[in-house]
Amino acid sequence: MVDQLTHRGLAALAKQFGGLLHLRFGWLHVFAVSTPEYARAVLHEQDGAFSNRPATIAVVYLTYGRSDMAFAHNGAYWRQMRKLCVTKIFSRHRAETWLAVREGYGALAREVGRRSGEAVNLGELIFNLTVSVIFRAAFSTRDEDGLIEFVAILQEFSRLLGLFHIGDFFPWLAWVGRRGFNRRLSTARGALDRFIDKIVDEHMRRGKNPADPDADLDMLFGGPETVGSTTEWAMAEMMRSPGELERLQQELADVVGLDRAVEESDLNKLPFLRCVVKEALRMHPPIPVLLHEAAKDCVVGGYSVPRGSRVLVNAWAINRDGGAWKDGDTFRPARFMPGEGEAAGLDLKGSCYEFLPFGSGRRSCPAQGLGQHAVEFAVAQLAHGFNWKLPDGMKPTELDMGDIFGLTASRSTRLYAVPTPRLTCPM
Numbered sequence: 001m002v003d004q005l006t007h008r009g010l011a012a013l014a015k016q017f018g019g020l021l022h023l024r025f026g027w028l029h030v031f032a033v034s035t036p037e038y039a040r041a042v043l044h045e046q047d048g049a050f051s052n053r054p055a056t057i058a059v060v061y062l063t064y065g066r067s068d069m070a071f072a073h074n075g076a077y078w079r080q081m082r083k084l085c086v087t088k089i090f091s092r093h094r095a096e097t098w099l100a101v102r103e104g105y106g107a108l109a110r111e112v113g114r115r116s117g118e119a120v121n122l123g124e125l126i127f128n129l130t131v132s133v134i135f136r137a138a139f140s141t142r143d144e145d146g147l148i149e150f151v152a153i154l155q156e157f158s159r160l161l162g163l164f165h166i167g168d169f170f171p172w173l174a175w176v177g178r179r180g181f182n183r184r185l186s187t188a189r190g191a192l193d194r195f196i197d198k199i200v201d202e203h204m205r206r207g208k209n210p211a212d213p214d215a216d217l218d219m220l221f222g223g224p225e226t227v228g229s230t231t232e233w234a235m236a237e238m239m240r241s242p243g244e245l246e247r248l249q250q251e252l253a254d255v256v257g258l259d260r261a262v263e264e265s266d267l268n269k270l271p272f273l274r275c276v277v278k279e280a281l282r283m284h285p286p287i288p289v290l291l292h293e294a295a296k297d298c299v300v301g302g303y304s305v306p307r308g309s310r311v312l313v314n315a316w317a318i319n320r321d322g323g324a325w326k327d328g329d330t331f332r333p334a335r336f337m338p339g340e341g342e343a344a345g346l347d348l349k350g351s352c353y354e355f356l357p358f359g360s361g362r363r364s365c366p367a368q369g370l371g372q373h374a375v376e377f378a379v380a381q382l383a384h385g386f387n388w389k390l391p392d393g394m395k396p397t398e399l400d401m402g403d404i405f406g407l408t409a410s411r412s413t414r415l416y417a418v419p420t421p422r423l424t425c426p427m
């Protein structure tokens with residue numbers, strides 16, 4: 001049954017039973033929201049009541065009892081953290097952040113250039129460089145000591161944060177398999193503790209205030225997977241629809257020219273690039289199911305939702321909703337094109353309830369601008385700098401487009417593609 005709590009499982013249930021579904025797991029009430037109308041009811045009309053976060057046993061342990069922002073309940077502590085992060089850390093106008101993005105994705109293009117003509121594991125390359133970008137932005141550092149260690153910690157945390165333990169649903173069964181589970185949790189948290197201690201020591205050595213280490217853990221755990229996964233999906237979709245890649249490359253050639261790399265200042269002049277990224281986010285929102293919890297007894301669409309219920313907003317299903325989207329399973333960026341597409345008016349700020357890759361309301365992504373910008377920049381570098389084809393004569397229709405469900409819905413197989421240089425200047 002837990003398998004049905006994935007974006008695809010819940011979407012299939014919604015087709016059968018409707019846009020608001022009630023499920024019961026042991027003591028736990030779970031409500032799945034799968035249409036724009038119910039999303040609006042939960043994330044807008046009763047935003048305050050549904051702004052708590054549910055947390056599993058693993059989440060509570062790994063976040064030191066919800067002391068991070070993403071899993072803290074709605075309240076004074078969360079508000080303060082959020083304000084700090086939005087103004088000080090997640091802004092794409094923060095100089096250290098943009099420097100890290102520019103240098104990181106510049107390195108992505110150089111690395112691809114070095115391997116021109118061979119099949120590149122583009123998925124892995126994008127993920128590793130995105131981790132490096134966020135690491136450098138988060139710790140305001142240009143050296144990458146500890147990056148490999150950090151990636152391993154990040155991957156174990158990601159696996160554990162996505163895990164359910166039977167005690168999450170049936171507290172009286174919490175003892176089942178507890179020793180192995182607890183040991184894994186404590187090893188992961190110990191590794192992170194030691195890593196953070198080193199960072200704090202380094203900050204003190206550099207004369208910074210250790211209480212102001214620039215980074216929130218959520219930045220480190222939320223950033224790389226979301227940005228990396230969206231970039232990989234955008235490239236995969238364009239490999240499957242080469243006409244879309246050609247249109248983007250034509251736009252880049254017209255606006256930027258073939259004698260230089262893309263710069264940040266070009267991004268606002270590339271409307272089709274923006275559409276490609278929006279379409280990738282629509283079809284493959286990296287956080288496919290938004291996790292909310294009712295802070296009090298509520299009524300949604302005439303149904304009662306008891307306090308403490310878990311509310312799963314299926315952004316993946318909503319972004320493809322048959323009532324809101326024409327051919328929602330097809331990658332067609334031009335649907336967002338100003339003056340051309342039927343969805344041109346939809347933005348990513350969270351007031352369009354049929355389009356929720358960054359969520360909506362008070363728990364929506366505080367780094368929307370930074371995330372969108374980073375993906376646009378990475379996709380622009382790859383599409384502008386290189387021509388791409390699939391390896392071993394693979395046809396676009398043969399490309400695997402399956403996803404997996406974890407904390408993020410990334411591709412089930414990494415994207416391999418063969419680049420050849422396109423610019424007249426060195427990358």
Ligand code: HEM
Pocket residue numbers: 069070071082090218219220222223224226227230281285286287290291292356357358359360362363364365366367368370371372375
């Ligand atoms: C393409 C990139 C990204 C996408 C699509 C994305 C999407 C999301 C979504 C859907 C949520 C949950 C909304 C909800 O529950 O209603 C979220 C929350 C969050 N995101 Fe992002 N995100 C992205 C990039 C980032 C980056 C780069 C960072 C940090 C540097 C970040 C930090 C956070 C944090 C801290 C939260 C929790 C906010 C809270 O609970 O108050 N995200 N994001």
